[in-house]
Amino acid sequence: MKKFLNDPASFVGESVHAFGLAHSDIVEVNSEPLFVKRSDSPVSGRVAVISGGGSGHEPLHAGFVGAGMLDAAVPGPVFTSPSPDPIEAATRAVDSGAGVLHIVKNYTGDVLNFETAAELADDVEITTVVVQDDVAVQDSLYTAGRRGVAGTILVEKIAGASAARGDDLATVTALAQRASDNVRSMGLALDSPVSPTTGEHSFDLGDDEVEIGIGIHGEPGRRRIALATSDELTDQLVDPILEDIKLSSGDKVVLLVNGMGATPDSELYLIYGQARKRLEAAGAEVARSLVGSYVTSLDMAGASVTVLKLDDELLALFDAPVRTAAWTQA
């Protein structure tokens, strides 16, 4: 294993603290327990939005803490849910009295630990939206039901924009749920990631094999196929999304092409080109686009396609200003 690494045991803490130094204009880091908080939270009367989960998916989630998006992010160990303690502490740290929305990717550990944290902080008004955008498989290695993957950042964006304009907790929650209900993703791996804590590949893939429907922890997908052209691989991601989301002619969508870590932008744009063509052929209008490595799986080579079906309100919230380490728009 060749990585930038000092000590596997301190990897996450070192990285998160350095993140805090690099972005001290936006965030502050709490050490014990570990969470990243927007410097100016809580704001009196404003609903707070929190997410979190295992590390190794950077910039998710800490990269999305800031004005117009998350109030706090709780990073667990690599590929491992954060325990209830830091989630509870982060919840309390950002609550202004207006309540806190927990956005949780659908993994058994995450769901359980956010639930426990909400019980521990039962004097805070807490709601939860569980994101399960991955159409690849029904149940999986760490999940009952569908997994939460790259679509999570779109739910976080919508919820953060709703909170920023002063919506109450019920409204922020309903809009996050609406975004979650309208987002679908599917990914594939060309190569397996290596964990800095174990030094091991998550799984083995043959020199000419592709795992279609991969999870962001290297969980098995639908099938393995032989390497094909970028357009053919993209179709394997778009087809199941189109089957599931049932777009009507004229529907506006956000198209997010997400790199899994080691895939260059130049390749992501190839995927974007074909995915866009397919969505347009299905009658949809690609109203907004994001192309980049937003929800990664360490240094996995691969990519995912995410489609969010928009209505006017979701589009306005998507377009609202945001200022975080990983996503800024005026």
Next chain:
Amino acid sequence: MKKFLNDPASFVGESVHAFGLAHSDIVEVNSEPLFVKRSDSPVSGRVAVISGGGSGHEPLHAGFVGAGMLDAAVPGPVFTSPSPDPIEAATRAVDSGAGVLHIVKNYTGDVLNFETAAELADDVEITTVVVQDDVAVQDSLYTAGRRGVAGTILVEKIAGASAARGDDLATVTALAQRASDNVRSMGLALDSPVSPTTGEHSFDLGDDEVEIGIGIHGEPGRRRIALATSDELTDQLVDPILEDIKLSSGDKVVLLVNGMGATPDSELYLIYGQARKRLEAAGAEVARSLVGSYVTSLDMAGASVTVLKLDDELLALFDAPVRTAAWTQA
């Protein structure tokens, strides 16, 4: 080789055209010859800033076309300079009559082809700044003198901000040159990139080897060493920069930690933490920070450290608004 790839011969064109579709709010793509232009350029009276070079370094340069930065970017084939024709065409397309600054990374082919383009467009007022920020080696595989690497985006940012506030060509050029004179970089590779056009690794590195002083095309660096801790590797990058740039106590700097393609953000932040510690120990103040994959070498695993010594004017220009695909600040 496992990549998202349709046809090696059309890889760059496909990718650049899809980039244009994804960012049609900012740029437009000219097909024959190939260049990316800011949609609203030229603007009467405003100096235009252009850069370009071989592809494979994305988001450099097209990702930095937009308000406050580049007016156009000219992508060549992978790791190969663009020919004079597209450079000339891009120059003419963005010139408002106020003149055009060419920002050129110091590679023999780039320097020659930008020079020829400037001769072909001799009715346009053109100035040139050659960026040579890489302290690793004096001459190299494709370079006489020092190579131009990640510091280039800081020169592009300063020049674009100067042009945006209405400075004339001599002033924009002088500020770009001042940024170029004050920026130093050094990089290392943990693993070699694979080219989509040749399917080959650029070079071979042993399982426990690191190439210190690597170029962004995999050109040889200073030496190969055995894998060490992240802090030790970071010191190998910071030491030569500090020897060269001669910081005084109280100097303000921009610290850019740049990923070469396949290195996760979480690892880049480890490098950032140690590089910052070293700069502070040298008496400098890290006034601004950038951490991410800005100037890549396809899917190379590795990173570089860049330090730009600031004065008040360079800091103000660094802080000016920018809106491009890869860098946005309000």
